[in-house]
Amino acid sequence: MADIAGKYPHGLLVNPDGTFTVxxxxxxxxxxxxxxxAIEIGHRLLHWPKVRAANPGSGMSVPRHLDRxxxxxxxxxxxxxxxxxxxxxxxSEVRTAWAAGGIETVSxxxxxxxxxxxxxLRRLGIEPETAEISRAMDPRYEPGPEALLPR
Known part of the structure; x- marks a missing residue:
């Protein structure tokens, strides 16, 4: 892992040998x-095998900001x-944590x-769809899974 501090345009770089940096x-x-x-590990596990098969000898990069x-x-x-x-x-652990104390306990x-x-919680059908996403307007915020879930 490396600290980007504004220096790198990528969230993930995978080398041709499969080693990677987040x-x-x-x-x-x-x-x-x-x-x-976890997102970048997801890219490495889900997408790198396909990229490697289609482009032998090449690496893979995932940009921090995608063209929507x-x-x-x-x-x-x-x-x-x-x-x-x-x-x-x-x-199962989410359901247990939710029952034990709500959103703060899960978090x-x-x-x-x-x-x-x-x-x-919403994806699992546990919390109402009307819950607000508080940080969505913060310009430094990289959207989490809530930003792209199908509705």
Whole structure:
């Protein structure tokens, strides 16, 4: 992992041999960076095998900011986000944490932001769809899985 601090345009770089670097920002909280790491690991596990098969000897990079008009890239991002949410917050544990104390308990238990916890709860049909996403207007905020879930 490397601290991007505004220096790198990529969230993930995979070398031709499959080793990889996830770029994190010191401007994000640890909870936000947990989500970023899980998303990038999702890209490595889900998408690298396809890229490697189609382009032997090449590496792969995932930009930090995607062109939202590129449907294929956005689909890859959604897949990585879904992977990340399930990886960080397994359903049975989410249900247990939710029953034990609500959104704060889920967020604390899994060391994720409340937005990530809320999105996972919604995806599992646990929390009402009307829940607000508080950080959505923060320009430094990289959307978590809630931003791209199908409605």
């Amino acid at each position: 770029f994190l920002s010191s401007f994000r909280s640890a909870c936000e960076n947990h989500g970023v790491m 008009s590129d449907e294929m890239l956005m689909r890859c991002r959604r897949e990585a986000q879904w992977f990340a949410a399930a990886f960080l917050m397994p359903e 604390d238990h899994f060391a994720v932001t409340a937005d990530w916890a809320r999105a996972r």
